[in-house]
Amino acid sequence: MVPEVDPSLATEFALASLVVPVLGLGAYRLGAVDITGYVAGLFAGITVFWLGGWTWFVLVFYLTTVGSIFTRLGFSRKAGLGVAQEKGGRRGWRNVTANLLVGGVAALLFRYTGVGLWYAFFLGAVNSMASDTLATEIGLTSAERPRLITRLRERVEAGTSGAVTWRGAYATLGAAIGGGVIGTMGGSALGWSFPLAIAVAVVGGVSGTFFDSIIGATLQGRYKCRECGKETERGTHCGSPAEILRGSRFMDNDMVNVVSSLLGGSVAAGAFLLL
Numbered sequence: 001m002v003p004e005v006d007p008s009l010a011t012e013f014a015l016a017s018l019v020v021p022v023l024g025l026g027a028y029r030l031g032a033v034d035i036t037g038y039v040a041g042l043f044a045g046i047t048v049f050w051l052g053g054w055t056w057f058v059l060v061f062y063l064t065t066v067g068s069i070f071t072r073l074g075f076s077r078k079a080g081l082g083v084a085q086e087k088g089g090r091r092g093w094r095n096v097t098a099n100l101l102v103g104g105v106a107a108l109l110f111r112y113t114g115v116g117l118w119y120a121f122f123l124g125a126v127n128s129m130a131s132d133t134l135a136t137e138i139g140l141t142s143a144e145r146p147r148l149i150t151r152l153r154e155r156v157e158a159g160t161s162g163a164v165t166w167r168g169a170y171a172t173l174g175a176a177i178g179g180g181v182i183g184t185m186g187g188s189a190l191g192w193s194f195p196l197a198i199a200v201a202v203v204g205g206v207s208g209t210f211f212d213s214i215i216g217a218t219l220q221g222r223y224k225c226r227e228c229g230k231e232t233e234r235g236t237h238c239g240s241p242a243e244i245l246r247g248s249r250f251m252d253n254d255m256v257n258v259v260s261s262l263l264g265g266s267v268a269a270g271a272f273l274l275l
Helices: 007-029 035-052 054-071 075-081 093-113 117-139 166-189 194-218 253-274
Strands: 151-155 222-224 243-246
Touching: 007 035, 007 054, 035 054, 035 093, 054 093, 054 117, 054 166, 093 117, 093 253, 117 166, 117 194, 117 253, 166 194, 194 253
Parallel strands: none
Antiparallel strands: 222 243
16 A cells, blocks of 8 residues: 655655755855755755745755855955865855754654754754854954954964854854844744744854854864965865864864754754743
């Protein structure tokens, strides 16, 4: 006997299969992702759209859009400092996966449990990535030298993991509020009030960004190039393996994103239970 298929689930999948590839192609043509990022984005986008619905996918689209726009803000200056996004700002599959993995799992858990807590988790996880991306990209345009979040009296070079600026902090809050406004669409479908959706999103986004900075300053691998002597967070520089100075080789930028989005989602879920 052939199992019965939920018509709404089939409709969402069909709609996702039409919408996501077109938007993803636009992101690819505009230089937001490379071909591997496009494929990873298709999988993640269709999964979220299919399992959560279009109101969930809009938040993913928000993350992608603001990330692309602000990656290009002051790009020549960032490139001159050696801190610009690789590949001319195009994000690959590792970055896309790290940003959306936790949110995708939350969408899956929501679909098969129907528990609104997982939307709070999703909202916090994805908003963490949007807030962190804006904090990083806007913070890099600041004229002031950033401070290390674990030692605020210490000035560090732009692009240092765990470095923070006032401009980046304002960007974090702005992005978190923006994600909250968008998140109210999914929240209203679950009977959430407008203030609840905003609060959950802001708490999740800000806390996830905070955790990203703390982990970046303490656990993320920091290297020194054996060829040019430059400090970097990349394990390979000038075409050869770099010498690790501190942190863990396992904890690269993508892993930091996964962990911080997990923590941001957890805080958002906790806030949902308390509010």
